[in-house]
Amino acid sequence: MKKSGKRIIYLAFSLLICLLFVMVVYQVHRSLRTAETIERPWNLCLVNRDYAVPAGYHPPLLTLSNGQKVDERIYPDLQAMFDAARREGFDLHVASGYRTKQQQKEILYARIKEYRKQGYGTKQATAEAESYVALPDHSEHQLGLAIDIQIKGNTNADALYRWLEIHAHEYGFIQRYPKEKTDITGFSYERWHYRYVGKEDAKTIFQRDLTLEEYLLH
Ligand SMILES: [Zn+2]
Structure with missing residues (x-):
């Protein structure tokens, strides 16, 4: 009796481990699929x-x-x-x-400089330039x-x-x-x-x- 009780516990524990394993595999698979669908064509x-x-x-x-x-x-x-x-x-x-990223950076800096020349303060010149010119990598x-x-x-x-x-x-x-x-x-x-x-x-x-x-x- 004691032995079969132990066996049942062992079996239940094994089943639980299997179930957890299946759940983990399912979740990983699902997240991979989601990532795939978010990736857009060029x-x-x-x-x-x-x-x-x-x-x-x-x-x-x-x-x-x-x-x-x-x-x-x-x-x-x-x-x-x-x-x-x-x-x-x-x-x-x-x-x-x-x-290139470098060219984008140079265009942005040149535009900021232009606004500074027109009399804008640094902060305002930067804001003005960034409304037209994107930041590098953006x-x-x-x-x-x-x-x-x-x-x-x-x-x-x-x-x-x-x-x-x-x-x-x-x-x-x-x-x-x-x-x-x-x-x-x-x-x-x-x-x-x-x-x-x-x-x-x-x-x-x-x-x-x-x-x-x-x-x-x-
Ligand atoms: Zn453009």
Whole structure:
């Protein structure tokens, strides 16, 4: 009797260990799956004030004729968009494409210096600069998926930016920092800054009038 009692306790204990083991395996499996689903494809990588460029991220780069670089995977759509804009008479170019972390740092410091020259105090100059220029590792330009578009001579700039607002999504680009959504994006209105997400996602984002933050996080 005493012996069988011990056996039952032993059996129950073994069962409990097995059950715990199964539960641990299940939880680990589940968390791995969750991590997998959160990981987004390259074209939907979110970089903003809260989300940094993934560690060790090195996009495949292509150099444009003016020396600017972009992720080579966006090039066919970028070229198609520029061809279409040129057919409309706009003499546009990529003023800034891919940037390294160091370049981003230099741009930010230069902008702060500019505001200091205009008479702003250090704190105010920094805040002003940071409303336009992202901190190093928090700029989409480091992904090679963001482009600042400019027009030669700037004479037709308003018309170009209006055209881009309407047509960029047809080529997979979204206007990244719209005027009415600065509280969501954390950036001042930048009518020149476009971000590649791919045609399908760009169409949905455009039609629903969303920011990338709203599209991906809500
Ligand atoms: Zn930009």
